[in-house]
Amino acid sequence: MDATSSIIISVFSTSSGSGKTITAINLAAGLAEEGYRTCLVDLDLQFGDVMGYLDMVSDFTIADAQQAILRNEDKFNVDDYLTEYKCGDTAFSVLPPPREINDAYLINVEAVEKIIGSMKGFNFVVLDLTSVFSTLNLAMLDMSTVINFVGVMDFLPAVKNYKVGYDTLLRFDYEESKICLVENKADSERYIKARDVERLLGTKIYHHLPSDPQAITYSIRMGKPLMYCVPLSPLTQSFWELVGRYTNRTKKSRIASQPAQEKKGKKKLLSWLFGDDDWLTAQNMK
Amino acid sequence: MTKVTYRVILVERDRDMLSRMAGMLKANDAFDLAATFHDADTAYGQSSVFRPTLFLIDVDEPGAVDMVPRFIKSYPQAQILGTMGQWKSTVAEAMLSAGAGGCILKPFNSTDVLEALKIYKRRGQALPTRTLALFSPKGHSGRTTLATVLAIELAQKSGESVGIIDADLQFGDVAMFFDAVPRHNVVEATHDINLLTPAALENYFHPVGKGVWIMSGPLQPEHAELVEANRLIEVVRMAGCLFRYVILDLPVGFNPISLALAECADTDILISMLNSGQEVRHMKRSLKMFHMWDAYGKRVYTMFSGVKNCTDEHKRKLEGELGRSVTLMLPEERRIKDVTGSGRLMKDLPENTPFVEAVADFAFALISDRR
Numbered sequence: 295m296d297a298t299s300s301i302i303i304s305v306f307s308t309s310s311g312s313g314k315t316i317t318a319i320n321l322a323a324g325l326a327e328e329g330y331r332t333c334l335v336d337l338d339l340q341f342g343d344v345m346g347y348l349d350m351v352s353d354f355t356i357a358d359a360q361q362a363i364l365r366n367e368d369k370f371n372v373d374d375y376l377t378e379y380k381c382g383d384t385a386f387s388v389l390p391p392p393r394e395i396n397d398a399y400l401i402n403v404e405a406v407e408k409i410i411g412s413m414k415g416f417n418f419v420v421l422d423l424t425s426v427f428s429t430l431n432l433a434m435l436d437m438s439t440v441i442n443f444v445g446v447m448d449f450l451p452a453v454k455n456y457k458v459g460y461d462t463l464l465r466f467d468y469e470e471s472k473i474c475l476v477e478n479k480a481d482s483e484r485y486i487k488a489r490d491v492e493r494l495l496g497t498k499i500y501h502h503l504p505s506d507p508q509a510i511t512y513s514i515r516m517g518k519p520l521m522y523c524v525p526l527s528p529l530t531q532s533f534w535e536l537v538g539r540y541t542n543r544t545k546k547s548r549i550a551s552q553p554a555q556e557k558k559g560k561k562k563l564l565s566w567l568f569g570d571d572d573w574l575t576a577q578n579m580k
Numbered sequence: 581m582t583k584v585t586y587r588v589i590l591v592e593r594d595r596d597m598l599s600r601m602a603g604m605l606k607a608n609d610a611f612d613l614a615a616t617f618h619d620a621d622t623a624y625g626q627s628s629v630f631r632p633t634l635f636l637i638d639v640d641e642p643g644a645v646d647m648v649p650r651f652i653k654s655y656p657q658a659q660i661l662g663t664m665g666q667w668k669s670t671v672a673e674a675m676l677s678a679g680a681g682g683c684i685l686k687p688f689n690s691t692d693v694l695e696a697l698k699i700y701k702r703r704g705q706a707l708p709t710r711t712l713a714l715f716s717p718k719g720h721s722g723r724t725t726l727a728t729v730l731a732i733e734l735a736q737k738s739g740e741s742v743g744i745i746d747a748d749l750q751f752g753d754v755a756m757f758f759d760a761v762p763r764h765n766v767v768e769a770t771h772d773i774n775l776l777t778p779a780a781l782e783n784y785f786h787p788v789g790k791g792v793w794i795m796s797g798p799l800q801p802e803h804a805e806l807v808e809a810n811r812l813i814e815v816v817r818m819a820g821c822l823f824r825y826v827i828l829d830l831p832v833g834f835n836p837i838s839l840a841l842a843e844c845a846d847t848d849i850l851i852s853m854l855n856s857g858q859e860v861r862h863m864k865r866s867l868k869m870f871h872m873w874d875a876y877g878k879r880v881y882t883m884f885s886g887v888k889n890c891t892d893e894h895k896r897k898l899e900g901e902l903g904r905s906v907t908l909m910l911p912e913e914r915r916i917k918d919v920t921g922s923g924r925l926m927k928d929l930p931e932n933t934p935f936v937e938a939v940a941d942f943a944f945a946l947i948s949d950r951r
Contacts, residue, residue, distance in 0.1 A: 308751055308801075310719015310832055311855070340833045341717045341865065346858045395834060395865055425719055425832065426750055427801045450921045451753035458751065462801050514856050 300333075300413050303540060304421040304438040306431065308459030309452040312444045313478040313503070315343045316510055316520075318422035320530075321442070323379075323519035324537030326386035330417035333376065333387040335410065337434060338424045339398035342391035349517025350388065352377035357392040360405040363412070372412045381522045387416070403433050410437055418540075427462060435463075440472055440540070446479045447486050453494070460495055470497065476536070479505040501536050504528045586634040586697075590616045591623045592663065592686075593641050600687055601636075601663075608690035620644040624651060635660045636693070639671050639683065648678035661696055663688065667777065669817035677708045682821045685777050695779045699822055704740025709820030710946060713828040713845035715838060715870075717862040721853045722885030722910060724748070725920055727829040728757050729936060732929060733943035734825045735791030743785055743823035745795045745816060747841055748831045749804030752797030755786070759923025762786035762796040767803045769795060770811040778821035785822070789926050793823065809840035816844055825946075834869060842870070847879040847951075849907075853886040860901045867904065879951065881907035888912060890934065907951075908942055910935055 305318040315338070322334035335356070336342035345352065359375035376387040389409070392398045413419050421438065423431045435441055441463065445456035463473055475495070477488060480502035492498055506529035509520055516523045520530040588611050592598035598616055605611040614630035617623035620637055624647060627635075632655060639645055639662035651660055662675045662683040672683045681700035684692055700706070712730070716723040731742045745766060746752035755762055762785075769776075769784040785793040795815075798804055819826045828845060830838040842848050850866055852859040863882060870880050884898060887909040898906050913935035919928045930936060945951040 310721075311853075312720075341862045343856065343858050346861065347856070395869060399834075427804075449917065450923075451756045454756060455751045455753070458801060465800075465802075511856075 300416045300419045302419045302421065302438045303440050303442055304423055304434050305442045305444060306423045306435065307425050307444045308455045309445060310425045312446045314444055315347060315422050317442065317444050318420050319344060319347055320519050320533040321537060322386050322420045323521055324533055325418045327384045327521065328537060328541055332418045332420065333389060333413055333416045334420045335389040336391045336422050337430065338422060339391045339401050340395050344388060344422055345390050347514050348379050350377060350379060352390050355390045355392050356401065357397040359409050360401060363405055363408050367408065370412060372409060381518060403430050406430060407433055407437065435468065440474050441468060442474050442476055444476045444478050447477055447491050448479060448484050453486060453491060457494055474500040476501045476503060478503045481505045501539060503532045585610050587612045587614045587630060587632050588634045588636060589614055589623055589627045589630060589632040591620050591637045593618050593638055597686060604689050610694060611690060620647045632658045634658060636663050639664050639675060645671060645674045645678060648675060648680050652679045659697065669814060672821055673817065679706045681706055682778065699778060699782065702741050703822060704738060704824035709824060709826055710847065711816060711820060711826045711845040712847045712849060713830055713842045714849045714851060715830050715842055716832055716851050717866045719832045721851050723851050724753050724757065724829050725916055726851055726939065727827050728754060728925055729939045730943055731792045731827050732790065733940045734946065737943050738947045740824035741791045742825040742827065743793045743819050744827045744829060745819065746797040746829050747837055748829055749797050749807055749837060750801035752829065754794050754829055755796040756923060757920045757925045758788040758794060760786050760788055760794060765796045765798050767798045767806050769815050770807050773811050773814045778818055781818050782822055809836045812837065813840055813844045816841065849881045849883060851883045851885060854884050855886060860898065863902060883908040883910060885910040886912050908938055910938055
């Protein structure tokens with residue numbers, strides 16, 4: 295699919311450990327799998343986990359991209375600084391964070407804006423942010439088409455921070471329609487119910503991602519997005535639904551739109567990875 | 581009639597100031613002004629005949645602080661307060677290190693002196709403050725849980741007072757853990773610090789019971805911008821006059837606030853929760869930043885929380901990967917999450933759990949200065 299202007303999805307939260315990186319990776323992978331040219335940018339500049347979770351190494355980072363764009367903006371080509379993540383037929387680009395913490399300090403907000411602005415060749419740019427209202431994060435939220443605001447509601451202080459974060463986003467004049475509230479580790483057994491959180495926030499939660507810690511652990515250990523190692527996990531299915539919401543295509547239509555042979559080919563590939571019909575789920579992978 | 585409590589020796593080099601402060605003390609029955617001197621040296625030599633129980637020594641006088649240990653040795657039954665024209669944290673800290681009770685600003689009135697004496701009694705032993713900064717590379721590390729449980733254990737085991745400053749300026753949770761709604765917060769304290777004395781700063785802390793006090797974070801994340809690192813350091817240093825132990829719950833990662841406070845603390849604790857497998861890598865990256873302070877005698881401890889397998893073998897494995905010793909491995913503890921999440925930490929701390937016992941052991945090591 296040709297791109298003229300990227301859709302930028304920022305994955306943001308106000309409590310750490312709420313699953314931003316996992317969400318960002320799986321969104322990027324899902325979008326790429328759907329055929330969209332996708333770039334994932336790890337903007338946790340000090341302790342980014344994208345490369346670790348995908349078991350990747352790279353020669354270039356955002357620090358190198360910044361140097362280049364500040365040296366000569368006209369000659370800058372963002373593709374020179376991206377690393378490709380490839381699994382089967384699907385691939386997406388990754389812009390890694392600086393290797394050293396000292397380099398993270400040197401990252402300049404305007405330069406990052408220019409780098410992200412130069413990613414016009416991508417259909418989707420997914421930004422993995424940190425859990426803080428920093429100058430960089432606010433600049434990225436400004437540039438974003440949608441803010442995927444993730445939260446885990448199993449702990450009262452985390453709910454407080456989610457509410458404070460949401461109110462702050464509204465106070466900062468981000469349109470309500472731009473903020474997509476995503477509840478992670480949604481579990482019906484929880485003592486804090488989603489409907490109570492919705493009442494507190496005064497709005498509906500856009501999407502609920504179920505809890506599947508084993509699937510996530512397995513995915514990180516394998517260095518692969520969920521769809522490539524635990525495709526039948528309810529969490530993977532839920533990520534597909536989320537991807538569908540952002541692309542306006544449901545999973546059903548995605549499958550229906552694929553030629554039969556292509557579908558077969560894909561199955562073959564996954565069968566090669568996991569054995570014929572033994573796709574892993576969180577339940578059976580033990 | 582107020583019972584006479586303190587036989588006071590007042591040392592002040594400025595004649596007018598001396599006369600003014602002497603008058604204040606004479607007007608209050610809580611004080612019996614035994615003698616006045618213009619310099620500490622003469623006061624030291626001549627005070628024994630007055631059997632003083634309180635020295636008020638002008639510490640703006642050069643060399644006065646250095647004489648404090650001699651006063652303590654010769655007048656063991658007397659308390660010592662320094663008096664200063666403008667608050668100087670370095671002098672106040674030097675006084676505490678020398679064994680004095682603390683300092684007050686002059687000119688003072690008799691209530692100021694009584695309040696200061698009350699604070700210093702509650703603070704604990706006349707020993708230097710231990711300032712502990714809790715740092716975590718990423719969030720969801722159990723940092724605030726460790727800070728709060730450690731505060732409770734330190735206060736309980738030492739009988740001294742402990743202050744927690746919530747420096748996680750955007751999304752601090754300390755007040756929620758204690759179900760507290762403080763009237764003031766860290767933004768106000770940093771704004772006002774240049775006008776405050778320890779007695780006035782006390783009002784910015786909220787007592788949560790059992791010798792623990794908290795200074796909460798701002799109400800709105802954007803207020804974090806109003807906090808300047810150098811002013812916050814002044815708050816921390818003055819808090820040392822109120823509390824024997826000051827615990828700093830730092831924001832996640834390295835930023836001007838976390839770096840400044842970690843540098844100002846005498847002890848830095850790095851904590852990470854074992855979860856995704858990337859934590860040792862993050863800890864190693866963080867330690868690079870702490871390495872220089874470590875080499876200069878600052879105490880740097882590394883801890884892991886959420887440890888499923890708290891065995892010596894696992895500890896050795898982590899130490900091997902980290903390349904340095906691991907001070908503490910804190911197990912997962914559902915009950916701690918329940919009490920912190922519902923604000924019942926102080927009331928329902930599950931004492932006999934491996935988590936609390938591990939923190940209590942560390943608190944004991946801090947109190948006995950083994951850590």
